[in-house]
Amino acid sequence: MSHLDDLRLAVGEPHVLTGIDAAPYLTDWRERYSGRALAVVRPGSTDEVAAVVRACAAAGVPIVPQGGNTGLCGGATPDESGHAVVLSLQRLNRVRSIDPDNDTMVVEAGCVLQTVQEAAHGAGRLFPLSLGAEGSCTIGGNLSTNAGGTQVLRYGTMRELTLGLEVVTAQGDVWHGLRGLRKDNTGYDLRDLFIGSEGTLGIITAATLKLYPLPVARCTALLALASIEDAIGMLSRARHDFGASLTGFELMSGDCLASVVRCFPQQRLPFEGEAAALPWYALLELSDSESETHARERFETVLGEAIESGCVKDAVIAGSVAQSNALWHLRESIPLAEKALGKAIKHDVSIPVSRMTDFVRDTNHALQQAFPGIRNVVFGHLGDGNLHYNVAPGEGWTDASLLARQDDVFALVHDSVHAVGGSISAEHGVGQLKRDALVRYKEPVELALMRSVKQALDPLGIMNPGKVLAVTSR
Structure with missing residues (x-):
């Protein structure tokens, strides 16, 4: 019996996809x-995932796990050899349980993030991870890259939002670690x-996630800086x-928001005059547990003082949920506008907030000196120091000529990131995009420890080879 026959036996013939x-x-x-x-193999349960892994381990076939396929570093894409099996977890999409008293929920790895948010909300709770791809990315993918999103400042990354895991090991065993314990x-x-x-x-197949009380009120403002x-x-x-x-x-840089308005005319920057042409903007959100009135009063007082001091040039405070959504839509549309205007070279970096000004100023200057005419697309989560510092084609550049450099x-x-004590990957992962750069920026001892862990847990080297760490000869 062939390896494909083994896979069909494990998950059913309709869920082993080949060709078109x-x-x-x-x-x-x-x-x-x-x-x-x-x-492409699409198991429908943890047991089926384990059966697929055991079959692949016996045959020495590499496995590339994939969730919503929304990653930005090539971490869920197979290589050109055609030897690997892509293991899609999209059929593992159940919310297994919600425990409001313990403020936890157990979900499978193929659950779409938005579905998890809605299930939590239906139980009177908040699951706070929020990011632009939440309508298509999956919890397994969020876990695989330790996703952060827009509320890390308050709630932390997926590591902080996860209490337990269910994992299929590289040998096809199942670790049942879905404990809802905080200690x-x-x-x-x-x-x-x-x-x-x-x-x-x-392969993470399920997770126990933390839940939080729903905020009584939210206030959102766009600041001109x-x-x-x-x-x-x-x-x-x-x-x-x-x-x-x-x-x-x-x-968000002013150029980013100008690109959004240019690509999506139905959106608009809610400022006029000088405030509509400033170089930087910030989207600020407050979640209050007391009342709408209390939140609004605090919000207006603090922003009023900031404007009086000159720290903020102007501010627009959302007066409704619809207006708040419109302000967030501006922020979330930046990657879509960026994609529409050309293929950018993306950098997902962490910078100490105290070094952010120096980093942006010096790196912008250095890039213009080396690559005159390129465009800087700069935006991100300033609250936790995570900057999406992207380089896009500008005057005299095409997609092809920029990607060649x-x-x-x-x-x-x-x-530049390394020089200010930062990290070259904040929340998008390493994948194959940044794999070879790790050698340049991580200490040899750190890399050796990582390889030791990889060897101990995946001695056959079949789990997503060529991602994070370069494949080494045996």
Whole structure:
């Protein structure tokens, strides 16, 4: 019996896709990476995932786990060899349980993030992870890259939002670790080892997630700013005055928002005059547990003081849920506008907030010196220091000519990140995009420890090979 026959036996013939049926799974969302696969396999349960892994381990066939296929670093795309099996988890899409008293929910890895948010809301609770792809990305993908999104400032990344995991190991065994405990010091923290590992150590099939009380009120404002220094000053003021109620602080360059308005004329920047042409904007959100009136009064007082001091040039406060959604839609449309205007070279970096001004100023200048005419597309989660610092085609550049210099652009930007004590990957993962750069920026001891973990948990090297760590000869 062939390996494909084994896979059909494990999950059912309709769920082993080849040829044209497999094509949608073989190219990433940005259309930057394409590969080939022996088959795309769609298990419908944890037991079926385990059976697929055991079959692949016995045959020495690599496995590429895939969720919603919305990743930005090629982490869920197979290589060109055609030897791997793409293991799609989209059929593992059940919300298994919700425990309001324990403020937890157990969901399968193929659950779409928006579905999880809605299920939590239906139980009178909040699951706070929020990001632009929430209508299509899956919890398994969020876990694999330790996703952060727009509310990390208050709630943390997926590591902080996860209490337990269910994982299929590289040998096809199942670790039943779905404990809803906030304290469990009974050994090594395996949960955090698998989160962020991009499917290179095992396959997450379900997770126990933390829930929170629904906020009584939310206030949202778009701030017009003269500089990043002013944005950082406003962030410090908001942290001091709002404390834990501050849930979001997003930084966006004026060029980013101009691109959104140009690409999507139905959207508009809600400022006029000088405030409509400033270089920086910030989206600030407060979640209050007392009342709408209390939240609004605090919000208006703090923003009024910030305007009087000159820290903020102007502000638009949303007066309704619809207006709040419109302001967030501006922020969430930046990647879509960026894609519509050309293929950018993306950098998802972490920078100490205190070094953000120096980093942006010096790196912008260095890029213009080295690549005259390129466009900087700068936006991100200023509250936690996560900047999406992208380089797009400008005057004299085409998609092809810019991508031909990708390695040079990466080296310049990543060297600048490293120089200010930052990280070259904040929330998008490493995948194959940044895999080779790790050698340049991580200490040899750190890389050796990572390889030791990989060897211990995946001795056959079949779990998402070529992602995060380069494949080494045996």
